[in-house]
Amino acid sequence: MSGSDLPSQVAEIIEECSPFRILVIGTTGVGKSTLINYTFKVEHANVSHLGAGKSNIDDEITFLENPLFILHDSQGLESGEVDNLNKIKDFVKRRMAERKVKDRLHAVWLCIEVPRAGGRLFETGTEELLQLARDEQLPIVVVFTKFDMLLLQERNKLRGKLPKEEIAPAAEKQGERFYEERCVKPLAGLAGNTCCVKVSYNDYTSLIHLVEVTSRLVLSHGEEDVCVVWAIAQRVSAGLKLKASVTVGMKRYWKGVSLKETSCENGFQACLDAIHTDMVSVWNFNDPVDLLSGKEFKDMILHLIEELGPTKRTTDPGDDLTTTNTLEPIAQAVLLIGDHVASAICPSITFVKWLLNTCDLTSDTLKCQMAYIVDLIAILERVLLLMLAKPPQSISLTEIKEAFGAYNGSSIQTNIHKGIRRYVEETDAVHQLDAGNTEKETSRLVREYCGASILTDLKLNRG
Structure with a gap:
């Protein structure tokens, strides 16, 4: 068959809006690479001159296996990293001011590991970053990573205390309670109405939830064609x-x-x-x-x-x-x-x-x-x-x-x-x-x- 007589609707949308441009923020080891690999079904980034654990937020990371999205990577907001927060703020403002839709930033994932012990959940600057996203009308999702590790920890605590068949559901229940108390409520207190999602890399349901929440946010900002490009780029949600x-x-x-x-x-x-x-x-x-x-x-x-x-x-x-x-x-x-x-x-x-x-x-x-x-x-x-x-x-x-x-x-x-x-x-x-x-x-x-x-x-x- 040859459909050359008829214009492609997808080609027109991609020409106007593609690639989908996403900024992923998170500290080294939080699981950003795994998140991208699982969500977009890719393996190798087309990145040069960057050493392990380093990132330049302006670099456009592309993937031969899936060219319909561009990844921008940023280090997390570690305590005292004022310079990095300023770089993120500057990048967001510049990208959101771009004239062409395809050159703008379309979404942000702020990745934070689900805590499994005491310690600080949100670093200094998180609230400021979330406020900037709201001011710029930029869809942002706080992604709590490695929820599966929390569940593993809870299962280990219950071994020997419960019958084998009761351990997994009890650990799931305890993990959900912990997530609500230690992640969802603190985020609501810091920045109400901010979307958050927990993900486990061995659970595609959680990844599907993440991409669908992102889609709803993009659409709520009135970008229907950008939302179509997002649906095309992701590879987990049928x-x-x-x-x-x-x-x-x-x-x-x-x-x-x-x-x-x-x-x-x-x-x-x-x-x-x-x-x-x-x-x-x-x-x-x-x-x-x-x-x-x-x-x-x-x-x-x-x-x-x-x-x-x-x-x-x-x-x-x-x-x-x-x-x-x-x-x-x-x-x-x-x-x-x-x-x-x-x-x-x-x-x-x-x-x-x-x-x-x-x-x-x-x-x-x-x-x-x-x-x-x-x-x-x-x-x-x-x-x-x-x-x-x-x-x-x-x-x-x-x-x-x-x-x-x-x-x-x-x-x-x-x-x-x-x-x-x-x-x-x-x-x-x-x-x-x-x-x-x-x-x-x-x-x-x-x-x-x-x-x-x-x-x-x-x-x-x-x-």
């Missing part, structure tokens, strides 16, 4: 990816405008290609060889939606098809997933010719467009969940095929396609489109059938 997919889709493609703009040369296929490009961009996998943009994966999605397209086509005398209702595949592909085989993942010649030759808005094109969006998002979400279980690495066909196999023929896919048929067949397709209901229905299907429920579906298919 929920944010879903929301970004909906936001991007509603800008053009889900309203069917793309079909009206499609050139006769590429037909409806160009519309689907433009959708594919934007949706894959939103999910932002480490995909150096463009597997998710390749023909094999696109054919998988076309195979899924073909059942919603026309089953019979009249052919011109020059067509190389032997019948008018042939559904022969272009090629027989075999997919090994676990212990079973899924074959014929390519669309038929008839269907592909229809995609190329169709430029009109019909009930068939509307059904296929809706299905392409929802099916693609559902599979990309499954890929993300598979990648979360692994260390940072580039995507392979193994994850793509496993995600496709889990979705293809599942009850979720069946229900999605039933919903699309029911919606389109109830009233005239053009009326539904002009009434602004199609994007709402597509969004509803994404929200209803994509999300936490797929975890069960994945386990069933993999088991």
Whole structure:
């Protein structure tokens, strides 16, 4: 496919707002590098001339595996470090005054280790820094790191005092109580209404909470497109990816405008290609060889939606098809997933010719467009969940095929396609489109059938 005829909504957003620029503040050993590696699924920073434990706040730290964010690193506010506080304040003011959105600072994470003994929690200057962020309308989150170490300490205290099965829940309860008393309440007394999050690096739920809190803060400052870039850059929250997919889709493609703009040369296929490009961009996998943009994966999605397209086509005398209702595949592909085989993942010649030759808005094109969006998002979400279980690495066909196999023929896919048929067949397709209901229905299907429920579906298919 080639969607060059149609502009990419994601490319336009990225051109205006990307990369997402975040400042992370914290003392050496607080866990900043681990936090970044887990949240953005990266390993190696493109930083030069800095020694271990040193940082220059103006340096732009970039990552080859995920170029959609820039990290600025600062040492913490250790006692007596007045110079560092002044550097942070100066940097924030300069960046927030930048004319271009992409050059501004978009968020700050102030990292503080959860205390496990006596000692000072907030250093001198913390309150001043938090006030500066409020004055500059800059989203800031206080990130209490290494909560898992506190839980380990609490479990060790309880060993021998409680039955083995009661230790973990009791330690969790005690840890939460300690966190509220020693972290949340002191922060509220220092700077009320400041957002704080505790994180454990072995608990993706806590990381998801962190990126979603950051997203809400960015959005509360009126930066919707910046919020989309944040959703694209982070690699732990499928929920944010879903929301970004909906936001991007509603800008053009889900309203069917793309079909009206499609050139006769590429037909409806160009519309689907433009959708594919934007949706894959939103999910932002480490995909150096463009597997998710390749023909094999696109054919998988076309195979899924073909059942919603026309089953019979009249052919011109020059067509190389032997019948008018042939559904022969272009090629027989075999997919090994676990212990079973899924074959014929390519669309038929008839269907592909229809995609190329169709430029009109019909009930068939509307059904296929809706299905392409929802099916693609559902599979990309499954890929993300598979990648979360692994260390940072580039995507392979193994994850793509496993995600496709889990979705293809599942009850979720069946229900999605039933919903699309029911919606389109109830009233005239053009009326539904002009009434602004199609994007709402597509969004509803994404929200209803994509999300936490797929975890069960994945386990069933993999088991």
